Amino acid sequence: MSSLSQKRIILGITGGIAAYKSAEITRRLQDEGAEVRVVMTESAQEFIRPLTLQALSGNPVHTDLLDPQAEAAMGHIELARWADLVLIAPATANFIATLNQGSANDLMSSICLATSAPVIIAPAMNQAMWSNSASQQNIESLKQREVLILEPDNGIQACGDVGPGRLPQPEVIVQQVASVFKTGEMSGKKVVITAGPTREAIDPVRYISNHSSGKMGYAIAEAMIDAGAEVILISGPVSLKCPDRCTLVSVTSAHEMLEAATEAAQGTDIFISAAAVADYYITETSDQKIKKKSDKMTLSLAKTPDIVSIVKEKNPKLFVLGFAAETQKVEKYAREKLASKNLDAIIANDVSREDIGFNSDDNEALWVEQESTHQFSKCNKAQLARDLVALLATKLEL
Numbered sequence: 001m002s003s004l005s006q007k008r009i010i011l012g013i014t015g016g017i018a019a020y021k022s023a024e025i026t027r028r029l030q031d032e033g034a035e036v037r038v039v040m041t042e043s044a045q046e047f048i049r050p051l052t053l054q055a056l057s058g059n060p061v062h063t064d065l066l067d068p069q070a071e072a073a074m075g076h077i078e079l080a081r082w083a084d085l086v087l088i089a090p091a092t093a094n095f096i097a098t099l100n101q102g103s104a105n106d107l108m109s110s111i112c113l114a115t116s117a118p119v120i121i122a123p124a125m126n127q128a129m130w131s132n133s134a135s136q137q138n139i140e141s142l143k144q145r146e147v148l149i150l151e152p153d154n155g156i157q158a159c160g161d162v163g164p165g166r167l168p169q170p171e172v173i174v175q176q177v178a179s180v181f182k183t184g185e186m187s188g189k190k191v192v193i194t195a196g197p198t199r200e201a202i203d204p205v206r207y208i209s210n211h212s213s214g215k216m217g218y219a220i221a222e223a224m225i226d227a228g229a230e231v232i233l234i235s236g237p238v239s240l241k242c243p244d245r246c247t248l249v250s251v252t253s254a255h256e257m258l259e260a261a262t263e264a265a266q267g268t269d270i271f272i273s274a275a276a277v278a279d280y281y282i283t284e285t286s287d288q289k290i291k292k293k294s295d296k297m298t299l300s301l302a303k304t305p306d307i308v309s310i311v312k313e314k315n316p317k318l319f320v321l322g323f324a325a326e327t328q329k330v331e332k333y334a335r336e337k338l339a340s341k342n343l344d345a346i347i348a349n350d351v352s353r354e355d356i357g358f359n360s361d362d363n364e365a366l367w368v369e370q371e372s373t374h375q376f377s378k379c380n381k382a383q384l385a386r387d388l389v390a391l392l393a394t395k396l397e398l
Contacts, residue, residue: 005033015043018090018124018167065107080114090124100138122150127163185393187228190268194275196236203286211358212276214238219385254304273308327352345369
């Protein structure tokens with residue numbers, strides 16, 4: 001599977017003759033499994049029409065910073081949050097200067113300022129413009145700010161000059177984009193992740209469950225795979241596609257998840273309990289559908305097994321990361337759970353907020369351990385998962 005599978009890429013196109021290659025870049029990114037949204041500057045539209053990129057990407061092309069319809073929902077900020085990576089190809093000398101100055105005078109530069117995702121620029125310009133000391137100073141300044149720069153190719157240019165400044169071939173650009181997601185931080189590590197809800201049966205057609213979509217756990221699995229880990233994903237019922245290169249164990253109830261987790265945890269390095277396990281199960285289920293014969297129904301409930309605590313107790317040297325979905329006093333309750341379950345760390349988030357948590361594509365979370373905390377700012381769950389993996393790698397000194 002490509003490391004770009006299910007990745008969200010913003011392709012920014014600025015106004016140069018090399019803009020014609022953006023169509024091929026769009027197609028190749030999609031061939032690698034990425035979802036692409038195109039942003040074009042005004043001058044870029046003189047070289048290639050937005051309709052072409054819309055047809056290729058399958059998404060509307062964004063061109064205006066002050067689009068009344070998009071800005072009703074702060075469109076440029078939403079795009080910045082949506083992206084796993086922002087690629088500017090081609091990037092003209094003018095745009096590079098604008099980006100270095102920190103200006104936000106168009107949609108593309110505003111997204112670059114607002115995003116927390118990696119930004120890659122692929123310069124394309126006349127060889128004299130590329131070699132000019134002003135351009136080189138801009139490039140060096142951007143590198144210091146961790147903007148990734150793709151070195152331009154050397155060769156004959158549209159103006160007839162020969163030298164550096166040509167946009168690299170689309171396949172090279174896509175390879176460079178893909179390499180951003182191949183971290184290798186977890187190479188050689190075995191990781192078990194639980195995800196999604198559990199369902200506790202009442203009868204053959206009814207059950208007790210919760211609103212978990214499984215998106216966070218699946219995003220962590222994807223990030224761990226990209227980081228080189230061997231991943232076992234134990235999932236409750238969800239409507240998500242399992243990441244390739246991942247061993248999926250499908251379960252329904254908490255007891256099934258416990259059995260799968262205790263077996264998978266043996267000999268593993270990291271256990272991440274991202275599943276939202278139902279707190280109670282029905283002690284007396286019916287083999288047949290219960291008929292609605294009265295106005296009231298009484299169910300006998302018992303606590304479901306504490307999966308993460310049991311796994312830690314059976315594997316005391318295993319690094320166990322828990323999750324706490326709270327609606328109030330997030331850090332306080334997370335610390336209580338950290339201590340009571342003897343976890344190494346816990347990720348807590350406020351699921352009472354409509355913009356993050358259950359069923360949302362975004363999340364905001366707090367890493368809590370005995371001596372410290374770390375705040376993850378709001379971003380899409382795929383980006384949060386990568387940030388979490390990176391932090392976990394530093395904690396384990398990998």
